[in-house]
Amino acid sequence: MTNFRAFVTEKIGDKEYTQSIATKTINDLPEGDVLVKVAYSSLNYKDALSALGKPGVTKNYPHTPGIDASGVVVSSKDDNFKEGDEVIVTSYDLGMNTWGGYSEYIQVPAGWVVPMPKGLTVKTAMEVGTAGLTAAMSIYKLTNQVKPEDGDILVTGATGGVGSYAVAMLSKMGYSVVAVSGKEEKIPYLKGIGASNVVSRDQFLEGNQRPLLKPLYAGAIDTVGGDYLATAIKATLPLGVVTCCGNAASFDLPLNVFPFILRGVSLIGIDSQNFPYEERVKVWNNIATSWLPETGDITEEVTLDGLLEKINQIIRGGISGRVLVKVGE
CATH class of the missing domain: 3.90.180.10 (Medium-chain alcohol dehydrogenases, catalytic domain)
Incomplete structure (x- = not known):
């Protein structure tokens, strides 16, 4: 035995x-x-x-x-x-x-x-893991509608596993990425993995009680929920796309309908646990063929x-x- x-x-x-x-x-x-x-x-x-x-x-x-x-x-x-x-x-x-x-x-x-998939090993697959896969699932949904020329993509919780891979993958795909982080000492890390700009949490959340904010982002990948998700939605350009996959900040969403009915913003939930098998295989193959960033950092x-x-x-x-x-x- x-x-x-x-x-x-x-x-x-x-x-x-x-x-x-x-x-x-x-x-x-x-x-x-x-x-x-x-x-x-x-x-x-x-x-x-x-x-x-x-x-x-x-x-x-x-x-x-x-x-x-x-x-x-x-x-x-x-x-x-x-x-x-x-x-x-x-x-x-x-x-x-x-x-x-x-x-x-x-x-x-x-x-x-x-x-x-060809192009991955047992080691690189787990360097990606569920966190990287969740980021890739978010990118898979977002990039169906938002292209690099449409504008910046926001990533919240950017130093976490999902956020880090979202920043790195989007950057490799040619997107300009704005990362949100409360850790000033991590700015070099975030820029090193591909963020074009890093915004502090306080700066990002400033004035977020307003029903709509200045439209800044063509899309967003939110990993923390709560006020961060609501702020991202309010600051998204017309016809932009926001994906959400986490609730570390809160599972409540303090939001009105204005971003959806006045700007046509789409909110897409990402359930990595039960993501359809056929699409899961497709996303893993996307990671293996062209989305996988350098993982050393x-x-x-x-x-x-x-x-x-x-x-x-x-x-x-x-x-x-x-x-x-x-x-x-």
Whole structure:
């Protein structure tokens, strides 16, 4: 029987949790169509919530988090995959209430598995991960209607994983990107990954109580919600497009209908967890062929043994860009 390592969070009290690297066997895994030997995962805010036992993500413990995984198929009951295939598994219920990617093996439904596109590796795919994929899904929707010549694209929460990839990908595609950040010390980082301008949070939100703001942006990718999303919508040019994918600031939207009925602004929600499979494959192929930016300035790498430190760091808001998790040997 194959023994392997997995990051496990256990509940030991009413609101008390402990984390460890445990030894598991294949028999411990849930039922599934495809058995994958995991090479890499990544760290997302949702992973940290699950790993620390925070409410709203994972219901039952002990649990192995990790909403991302890449690796090699060991065996498959589905004819679309065979032993040795490199694959990506993200989203759906992976790492939420189903055994996740912080494990040297996972076993999942075939419908969760995406073949590795030519141009990506198991490592680069997880440098992108759910954060980069969410950014790419937003870009996929936005760029159907907004072209580089139409004007600046705004990105909120720009130093986070989704925001960083949105800035870098849009810049590579020829768009002029305005990044919003509350971290003045991160201006060189943001300009280094492609932002043409960086606006402070205070400057961005100034006067945002007004029903409409001066139209400045052809489109926007909002990653934080609340006043940031409302302000982005109010400051979008006629017929512009705003996508939203996060609610770290608030899940409320303090907004009137004027931007929609007087300027024809479109608001598109991005649900990366249940994004349609066919479009998901298309977006991964777009990333692999032309959208993937240089990731050196965006990504840092840790092993399972160093993961807990980064989990605590991301909860405190102390991480910019992406954390790649090396899972396998």
